[in-house]
Structures are given as C-alpha cells and as structure tokens.
Amino acid sequence: MSIVTSKIIFFILLFVVFYAYLGYGILLFILIKLKRLFSKEVDNYDAEFLPEVTYMVAAFNEEDWIGEKIKNSFEFDYPKDKIKFFFVTDGSDDRTPDMVKNYPNPKGYDLQLFHQPERRGKIAAVERVMEFVKTPIVIFSDANTFVNTDAIRNITRHYKNEKVGAVAGEKRISLEDSGAANEAGEGLYWKYESTLKKWDSEFHSVVGAAGELFSVRTELFRPVPSDTIIEDFVMTMRIADSGYKVVYEPDARAVETASASVKEELKRKIRIAAGGIQAIGRMSSMLLPFKNPVLTFQYISHRVLRWTLAPLALPFLLIINIYLAQQGEPFFNYILWCQIAFYVMALIGYVLEKQKLKFKAFFVPYYFCVMNYAMYRGFFRAIGGKQSVIWEKAKRS
Numbered sequence: 001m002s003i004v005t006s007k008i009i010f011f012i013l014l015f016v017v018f019y020a021y022l023g024y025g026i027l028l029f030i031l032i033k034l035k036r037l038f039s040k041e042v043d044n045y046d047a048e049f050l051p052e053v054t055y056m057v058a059a060f061n062e063e064d065w066i067g068e069k070i071k072n073s074f075e076f077d078y079p080k081d082k083i084k085f086f087f088v089t090d091g092s093d094d095r096t097p098d099m100v101k102n103y104p105n106p107k108g109y110d111l112q113l114f115h116q117p118e119r120r121g122k123i124a125a126v127e128r129v130m131e132f133v134k135t136p137i138v139i140f141s142d143a144n145t146f147v148n149t150d151a152i153r154n155i156t157r158h159y160k161n162e163k164v165g166a167v168a169g170e171k172r173i174s175l176e177d178s179g180a181a182n183e184a185g186e187g188l189y190w191k192y193e194s195t196l197k198k199w200d201s202e203f204h205s206v207v208g209a210a211g212e213l214f215s216v217r218t219e220l221f222r223p224v225p226s227d228t229i230i231e232d233f234v235m236t237m238r239i240a241d242s243g244y245k246v247v248y249e250p251d252a253r254a255v256e257t258a259s260a261s262v263k264e265e266l267k268r269k270i271r272i273a274a275g276g277i278q279a280i281g282r283m284s285s286m287l288l289p290f291k292n293p294v295l296t297f298q299y300i301s302h303r304v305l306r307w308t309l310a311p312l313a314l315p316f317l318l319i320i321n322i323y324l325a326q327q328g329e330p331f332f333n334y335i336l337w338c339q340i341a342f343y344v345m346a347l348i349g350y351v352l353e354k355q356k357l358k359f360k361a362f363f364v365p366y367y368f369c370v371m372n373y374a375m376y377r378g379f380f381r382a383i384g385g386k387q388s389v390i391w392e393k394a395k396r397s
Contacts, residue, residue, distance in 0.1 A: 003327060010320045013313040014335075020310035024301040025192070028199045035203060045157045050079055052135040053156060053215075056086040058122045059143035063095040069143050070103050070111070078152040084110040088129050091119020122211075123231040127223050139215040140232070144256055145171075147213060151252035155215050158247045165220050165244025166236045168206045169213030169252035170194050187258065188364060189371070194250065196302060201248035204294045205240045207302045208233035213254035220244065225282075229275030229387055234283070240295055241286055262353055262367070266374055273378020274387035276307035281382075311375040318343075343369070 015023075055073060059066055066087075073085055089097040097115045105111055114129045126140070137159060141147060147169075155167045171194070173187045200206050211232035216239060224234050240246045258265075280287075287304070289296040318339055324332040342365050349366025352359050381387040 003324070006320055006324055010317065010324060010332075013317040013320070016305065016309050016313045017317060019301070020305035024305075025196055025199075027301075028196065028203060032199050032202055046160050047157075049157060049160045050082055050153070051137055051156055051159060052082045052084075053078075053137040053139055053152060054084045054086055054133045054135045054218075055139045055141065055152070056088065056126065056129065056133075057141050057143050058088045058090075058125050059092065059096055059100075060089070060119065060122075061092050061094045061096060062143040063099060065144045066096050066099050067103065068146070070100065072146045074105075074107070074109055075149050076147075076152050077149045080107065080109060083152065084112065084135060086112050086114060086129055086132070088114045088125045090114070090116050090125040090128070093117075121226070123224060123228055124226055126231075130218075130221055133218055136218055137215055138218050138221065140211065140213070141254060142212045142256070145212045145254040146256070148251070148253045148255075151213070151254075154249050154251040158249065159217065161245075163245050164217075164247050165239040165242070166206075166209060166214065166216040166246040167252070168197065168201075168209035168236065168246060168248050169215075169254050170197075170248070170250045171210045171212045172253050172255045174255050174257050189367065197248045198250055200298055200302065201246070204245075204298060206236070206246040206248045207240075207295075207298045209236040209246065210254075212256060213252060217244075229278050229382075230272060233275065234279055237279070237283060237286070237299070241283075241292060243292075262370055266370055269371055269374035270377045270381065271387060273307065273375045274381040275378075276303065276375075277379050277382035278387075280304060280307060307375060311372040314372060 019027075055076075057069060057073070059069075062069070070085075070087070076083065087100045089100060092115070097113060100111070100113045103111065112132075114125075114132075116128075130138070137156060139152065139155060151169065155169065158164045158167050171190055173190050197206050208230075209232050211230075214232060214236060216235065220239050220242070221235070222238060224231050224238075228234055236246050285291070286296060286299055321332060321336045321339060325336040345362050346365035346369045349359075349362035349364075352362055353366065378387070
C-alpha cells in the first residue's frame with residue numbers, strides 16, 4: 001500500500017473516530033445555535049393539561065428495590081385519580097410479587113399487580129399487560145431507578161402537542177464519590193449522552209429513549225419481535241420514523257446507582273452493543289435518507305457510527321499510524337504518541353481498578369476502551385444469535 005493511500009485511509013479513519021465521539025456533538029451544537037437564530041420555539045405548555053397516565057414498572061426479582069420504588073411512585077406530584085400504577089413481575093421467584101401485592105396503600109392509589117410464573121423477558125411482560133392500559137399515555141420505568149416527584153407533569157405536558165409521539169426522560173447515575181473506574185466512566189458517559197439527547201430533541205428528535213424512564217402515546221405502541229434486545233430504543237425509533245417527534249425532558253429524571261464494577265458494567269454494555277447491531281439490521285430502511293433525511297442524519301451520526309465503524313476504526317488507525325510515523329513526518333509521530341499515551345493511560349486505569357486504587361484521570365480512557373471492547377463482543381453475539389432477551393442483570397453499587 002502506497003504512502004498516499006495510507007494517508008487517505010488514515011484521515012478517513014481519524015475523521016470517523018473524531019466525528020462519532022466528539023464531532024457530532026460539536027456540529028449539533030452549531031446547528032442548534034443556527035436554528036435558534038432563524039426560528040423561535042413556541043411554548044405550548046399548559047399547566048392544566050393533565051391527561052390520565054399508566055405508570056408501568058417491569059420488575060424481575062427486585063425485592064431489594066421494589067418497596068422503595070413503590071414508595072417513590074406514590075410521591076409523584078400528579079392527581080391521584082389520573083394515574084394508574086402497573087407493576088409487572090413475570091418470572092420473579094423471590095418476594096417481589098408479594099411485596100407489591102401487600103404494599104401498604106392507605107391513600108387508595110390505583111396499584112395493580114400483574115404476575116405469571118413464566119419468565120419470557122421484559123418486552124414480553126410489557127406487551128402482555130399493554131392490553132389492560134386504557135389511558136392515552138403510558139410511562140415506563142425500571143424497578144431500580146428513582147424518579148423525581150414532578151417527572152410525570154414534566155412528561156405529560158409535551159403531549160399537548162399532537163406531533164409528539166414519545167417523551168424520553170433523563171437517566172442519571174448516582175455517584176457515591178468512591179472514585180471507582182465504573183463510576184467515573186459511566187457518570188461522564190451519561191452526562192455527555194444527556195447533553196446530546198437534549199440537542200437532538202431541540203434540533204429534530206431524540207434518537208431512541210433509554211428504558212429507565214420514557215413514555216409513549218398508547219395508540220402508537222406497537223409490539224416488537226419477541227427477541228428484540230433493546231426494545232425501548234426500537235420502540236421509540238419506530239415512532240420517530242412514523243413521523244412523530246420524540247422529545248427529551250431533562251426534568252424527568254430517573255436516578256440509579258452505577259454498576260458495582262467495570263466487570264458488571266461490561267455485561268450491560270455487551271448486551272446493548274448486541275442490541276444495537278440487531279436494531280441496525282432490522283431498521284435498515286432508516287439508513288436511507290429518502291423518508292426522514294434529518295432523522296437518518298441523527299441516527300447514523302449518534303448511534304450507527306458508534307456501534308459499527310468507530311470501534312472498527314480504532315485498531316486500524318493505530319496500525320496505519322505506526323506505519324506512517326516510520327516515514328519520518330512529525331505530524332504522524334505526534335498523533336502516534338497521543339494514541340500511545342491514551343492507551344497507556346487506559347492500561348494504568350485497568351491496573352489501578354484491579355488494585356482498588358482511585359485515580360479518575362486514568363479511569364475515563366479505561367472506560368472508553370471497555371466500551372469499545374464491548375462493541376466487538378456484542379457484534380459477535382448479535383450475528384451468532386447468542387444474546388438472549390433474558391439477560392443476567394448487572395449488579396449495582
């Protein structure tokens with residue numbers, strides 16, 4: 001391979017990596033600024049608009065969390081006669097169903113338990129219960145997250161706009177300030193993701209919601225294949241693709257603790273990676289800009305590149321950089337030393353994490369490498385059909 005060809009490939013790979021992880025955020029920020037110059041958002045919020053909602057929590061063996069989750073749910077600042085609480089505990093063989101059934105309810109909240117012994121996965125449990133939802137809005141939340149009291153009001157106000165088909169809440173990681181690698185990496189990652197989602201929403205539409213807290217118009221809910229791995233993402237992307245807007249609401253917050261360790265976080269990342277690859281294959285029409293060009297631009301920039309080309313580009317970028325640095329050009333030597341320094345920091349982060357030593361500056365590069373390693377693992381699980389919808393839960397701090 002000639003030096004010229006190597007340089008072309010190098011700069012293409014460098015652009016893919018930079019754009020996937022930082023460049024899209026910079027471009028989106030500029031586009032938002034331009035949009036604000038030429039158009040003004042109309043505030044259609046109505047404080048009196050309080051539609052009936054169903055708040056659905058799918059829980060599997062969550063006896064350690066479920067009591068606090070119900071307590072948290074009953075504290076919502078929303079009219080009691082306009083909210084129904086559905087707790088689905090399919091497959092749970094611990095005390096979770098009994099705790100829901102016998103939870104003290106002196107104020108008479110509409111709390112219903114749905115349980116069957118068979119475990120078929122979260123999406124199967126949700127779809128089984130959706131036929132009982134009679135409210136125009138359904139809100140989904142995970143059992144191990146805690147939601148702010150005014151979240152329901154902040155979510156439902158968006159549905160005054162008939163073009164809004166779904167609302168995504170904000171996921172936050174509750175950091176214990178332990179300095180652990182998983183907390184440093186996961187916390188920073190979700191802060192950046194939250195910023196991108198906020199800008200995505202303002203520019204056009206959120207590119208997929210996180211399952212910790214999101215809502216949809218009940219009439220727009222459509223079953224997804226039973227083997228869908230990241231059903232929340234697929235569900236909301238289909239709504240966006242059908243012409244509705246998926247809005248991001250940062251003041252509807254679902255807070256959960258960080259994974260107990262990097263090893264536990266890796267389990268979750270591999271599953272999400274496998275689900276991402278699966279989703280790309282099943283929603284291939286969204287890669288073409290003919291129907292929704294702006295959504296396609298966001299989808300490829302925010303998700304597809306991170307799940308495919310960017311992780312693939314990283315090792316080849318290093319290999320080609322080594323070759324070009326040997327040609328004696330200072331620029332390529334500089335970039336090579338930057339790459340080496342980054343991976344050495346990641347390695348130090350790995351060693352420090354194993355030794356239970358705390359140094360956040362090294363944990364962020366380590367977490368980045370773990371995240372991309374998970375993409376490779378997830379890819380092979382996806383193409384091999386080895387990722388089940390019934391996964392092993394990652395342990396939380």
